[in-house]
Amino acid sequence: MLKLQRRLLLPQKVSPHLFDHKLQAFLVGRIWIAEKMPFHPDTITYHIHAHFIEQFQGITEKNSCRRCGSQNLQKFDCSQCKGSCSYCLDCIIMGRISRCTKLLRWVGPPIHIQLKSPIMTWQGTLTPSQKMVADEAVRHEKDHLIHAVTGAGKTEILFPISEDALLKNQRICVTTPRTDVVLELSPRFQKAFEKIQVQSYYGGSEFYKEYSPLIIATTHQLLRFEAAFDVIIVDEADAFPYTFDEKLRQAVKKAKKASGRTILVTATPTKLERTRFSQRKCYSFIARRFHGKDLPVPKFDSLWQYDRQFNQGIIPRKLRNWLIKCVSENKPFLVFFPSVKLMMVALPLIQKIEHSILAVHASDPNRKESVQALRDGKVCGLLTTTILERGITIFNLQVAVVGAENRIFDHAALIQISGRVGRSKDAPSGDLIFFHDGLTRQMDFAVSEIKRLNRL
Ligand SMILES: [Zn+2]
Ligand SMILES: [Zn+2]
Structure with a gap:
């Protein structure tokens, strides 16, 4: 470092090879606020001067945020620039970007890490259809859509795709809109690729200074990256809020290198996506679960005026009977609720049946522990919002939806929820009940789609 600082005084002698490799490893592919860099300011100044780092304003001349693209300023x-300034409201959660904020990105030499085969430590085997889809996605080398029914074992399909990219010295990101899915995927990827450090990023996650060729991140965290990845796998591509938020779509585009490609993986693609990708012959489909059994088909059961009953301190009779059955048969269960408010009214009533039952929702800091407790058999069931509609696998799980007619349960959500049941070879079926206060087209559509997939 002394050497670097001496160079700082003699800028005319800057060498294209003399840069701090730790700084390179940190910043390559990232976009970072200068004052939050974990390096000495002199080191950064040297690298800017030597054109290893580019520095630019936080807000562009066209009044958009340089990190997230928003114009919501x-x-x-400002105490920083001592005058009237503006900052971006949309990405403030990751640290304020204002007009006078300096952002940095690495423009020096790229990183070359040649990983040696075998890189994958995953010992499992793929079913013939899993293997076919993985091969198609590897061979195709362009943007690709993998449509895999719930329980098809799509994470396993991603292992050989990731291995192929890593062996080509490419940088990969597996991204998903949901923190819960990041938490579920990260340990599985780390186990499948033990020789490398798999980094995971989500709101409030650990902060890595090292370079990793394999990153698991929420779509939102991708805003911290720019032209970083050769391959971005978007898992659960249709999960809220990805479908609704154009900005997160932009984040994927920005985080990808210009030469990079995107692989979308989902159990519930829109018709438009399916048509668009199959026309370009970049659509792969797995119609069967990995164990070969049918997808469970939901049963409808009326639960008239359930919210009024809960608010009067009563658990609707049919739901009560179902819960008692699950508890007495010692089968783990999830009950989906349309809102946190109703769920919290229902929780103390349901806890009278069995005190260990817990509730989880998006802003619950303990939800990871609660899901683990269900997995470990320490609690018999959870009440949940749609937060657990996907990315969760629990042996012999029984599922009920309360208020399946609610708008929040669109057909994709209902198909995903149904997909939680019967995922294991040793328990390929289970209870799946949509309790409702009136039927909806979304409910009918979910059932007809599941039946259609079972016929394929
Ligand atoms: Zn922003
Ligand atoms: Zn300012």
């Missing part, structure tokens, strides 16, 4: 009196 707020004016304020």
Whole structure:
């Protein structure tokens, strides 16, 4: 470092090879606020001067945020630039970007890490259809859509795809809109690729200074990256809020290298996506679960005026009977609720049946532990919002939806929820009940789609 600082005084002698490799490893593919860099300011100044790092304003001349692209700016009196300034409201959660904020990105030499085969430590075997789809996605080398029914074992399909990219010295990101899915995927990927450090990023996650060729991140965290990845796998591509949020779509595009490609993986693609990708012959489909059994078909059961009953301190009779059955048969269960509010009204009532039952929702800091407790058999069941509609696998799980007619349960959500049941070879079926206060087209559509997939 002394050497570097001496160079700082003699900028005319800057060498294209003399840069801090730790700084390179940290910044390559990232976009970072200068004052939050975990390196000495002199080191950074040297690298800017030597054109290893590019520095630019946080807000562009066209008044958009350089990190997230938003134009949703707020004016304020800035203590930094001592005047009227503005900052981006949309990505403030990752640290404020204002007009006078300096952002940095690496423009020096790229990183070359040649990983040696075998790189994959996963010992499992793929079913013939899993293997076919993985081969198609590897061979195709362009944007690709993998449509895999719930329980098809799509994570396993991603292992050989990732292995192929790593052996080509490419950088990969597996991204998903949901933190829960990141938490579920990260340990599985780390186990499948033990020789490398798999980094995971989500709101409030650990902060890595090292370079990793394999990253698991929420779509939102991708805003911290730019032209970083050769392959971005978007898992659960249709999960809220990805379908609705154009900005997160942009984040994927920005985090990808210009030469990079995107692989979308989902159990519930839209018709438009399916048509678009199959026309370009970049669509792969797995119609069967990995164990070969049918997808469970939901049963409808009326639960008239359930919210009024809960608010009067009563568990609707049919739901009550179902819960008692699950508890007495010692079968783990999930009950999906349309809102946190109703769920919290129902929780103390349901806990009278069995006190260990817990509730989880998006802003619950203990939800990871609660899901683990269900997995470990320490609690017999959880009440949940749609937060657990996907990315969760629990042996012999029984599922009920309360208020399946609610708008929040669109057909994709209902198909995903149904997909939680019967995922194991040793327990390929289970209870799946949609309790409702009136039927909807979304419910009918979910059932007809599941039946259609079972016929394929
Ligand atoms: Zn922003
Ligand atoms: Zn300012």
